[in-house]
Amino acid sequence: MKSDGIPSGCAISGLMSEDGRRINGKKIIESIACMHDRSNGLGGGFAAYGIYPKRKDMYAFHMMYDNARAKEDTEEFFKDHFNVDKDEAIPTHRQNGISDPPILWRYFLEVPENKLEFLSERDYVAKTVMKIHSEIEGSFVASSGMNMGAFKGVGYPEDIGRFFKLEEYSAYIWTAHGRFPTNTPGWWGGAHPFTLLDWSVVHNGEISSYGINKRYLEMFGYKLELRTDTEVIAYMFDLLVRKHKLPVEIAAETLAAAFWKDIDRMEPGKKKIATAIRQVYGSTLLNGPFSIIIGHNRGMIGLNDRIKLRPMTAARKDDMLYMASEESAIREIAPDLDEVWSPRAGTPVFGTLKAGVE
Numbered sequence: 001m002k003s004d005g006i007p008s009g010c011a012i013s014g015l016m017s018e019d020g021r022r023i024n025g026k027k028i029i030e031s032i033a034c035m036h037d038r039s040n041g042l043g044g045g046f047a048a049y050g051i052y053p054k055r056k057d058m059y060a061f062h063m064m065y066d067n068a069r070a071k072e073d074t075e076e077f078f079k080d081h082f083n084v085d086k087d088e089a090i091p092t093h094r095q096n097g098i099s100d101p102p103i104l105w106r107y108f109l110e111v112p113e114n115k116l117e118f119l120s121e122r123d124y125v126a127k128t129v130m131k132i133h134s135e136i137e138g139s140f141v142a143s144s145g146m147n148m149g150a151f152k153g154v155g156y157p158e159d160i161g162r163f164f165k166l167e168e169y170s171a172y173i174w175t176a177h178g179r180f181p182t183n184t185p186g187w188w189g190g191a192h193p194f195t196l197l198d199w200s201v202v203h204n205g206e207i208s209s210y211g212i213n214k215r216y217l218e219m220f221g222y223k224l225e226l227r228t229d230t231e232v233i234a235y236m237f238d239l240l241v242r243k244h245k246l247p248v249e250i251a252a253e254t255l256a257a258a259f260w261k262d263i264d265r266m267e268p269g270k271k272k273i274a275t276a277i278r279q280v281y282g283s284t285l286l287n288g289p290f291s292i293i294i295g296h297n298r299g300m301i302g303l304n305d306r307i308k309l310r311p312m313t314a315a316r317k318d319d320m321l322y323m324a325s326e327e328s329a330i331r332e333i334a335p336d337l338d339e340v341w342s343p344r345a346g347t348p349v350f351g352t353l354k355a356g357v358e
Contacts, residue, residue, distance in 0.1 A: 013035070030332055034332040038325060040179070043154055043190065044176075045152025047150050051170070060144075061106060061144050063139065064188055075087070084109055087107040130225075143200070148198055206289060217236065234294075253274075254284045256305060263275060303349075315334065315341070321349075
């Protein structure tokens with residue numbers, strides 16, 4: 001009997017050099033293309049870190065516009081709220097399988113000093129993203145971090161990668177996603193990764209706790225406008241790490257916190273921490289099957305749900321860390337590995353840039 005897809009799709013892949021070496025975008029395209037049958041052509045995307053070294057201290061906004069009016073309104077907004085150093089069309093290449101793209105534009109922005117009397121710079125930028133999504137019709141922020149960018153759209157991921165000419169970029173972290181949407185439509189803004197500031201998330205699975213997570217985030221001023229559960233994860237990491245100042249290790253633990261039956265068996269020190277996480281951050285717990293790769297400007301995090309209902313494999317070779325839905329996607333680009341393992345349920349895998357690496 002013919003199968004039209006993989007029940008546990010989507011596909012995710014990530015790679016990073018902990019030495020900060022830049023890797024050509026062809027590698028991540030080859031990796032995600034190996035898992036072609038895990039997606040269905042309704043979404044593909046990539047996040048890349050370290051791609052704008054000449055403007056590394058500016059916020060790089062990758063924008064999608066449904067029409068020229070949305071672009072005009074957003075550019076007026078940018079002129080009122082930022083110093084615009086440069087803006088240009090995001091380079092693309094005509095590609096079979098990619099049709100009817102929105103207007104794709106990027107801006108390199110600085111925050112004026114007079115805007116920061118009552119807000120930190122990052123709070124200001126995050127609020128800007130929320131304001132664009134909620135108030136400017138037809139305008140979507142694909143990414144808004146420094147020295148990074150998201151490239152995504154409707155199509156198979158390898159086609160999206162070639163459409164955006166990713167072979168012309170080099171990055172020290174790449175993540176990729178091939179989408180198999182089940183509950184939400186396949187549209188350009190809804191493709192992964194989802195981002196805020198320098199956080200990016202690619203996600204395979206379904207977050208059944210979306211309603212609770214969404215309401216919790218809204219208490220802190222986040223506006224969720226993009227009609228997908230993955231948006232929750234990106235904003236959750238921003239809240240926990242940037243606003244609440246939690247270490248990334250603790251933030252990851254709050255999303256896949258231990259079961260109470262396991263907490264009861266922990267030694268006293270760990271039990272105290274795990275209990276506090278469940279009590280204070282119960283509304284951040286992600287329920288449902290998922291595997292995710294989270295990128296940020298200093299590293300990459302891989303995480304499964306607490307009973308591993310979605311696949312993930314990790315591997316290392318020298319300074320390189322790899323993560324993917326399937327081992328084959330890693331061996332496609334790195335056949336000779338030092339170490340390969342399947343992370344335990346709810347146990348995060350961390351990749352971190354070495355100290356001193358810019």
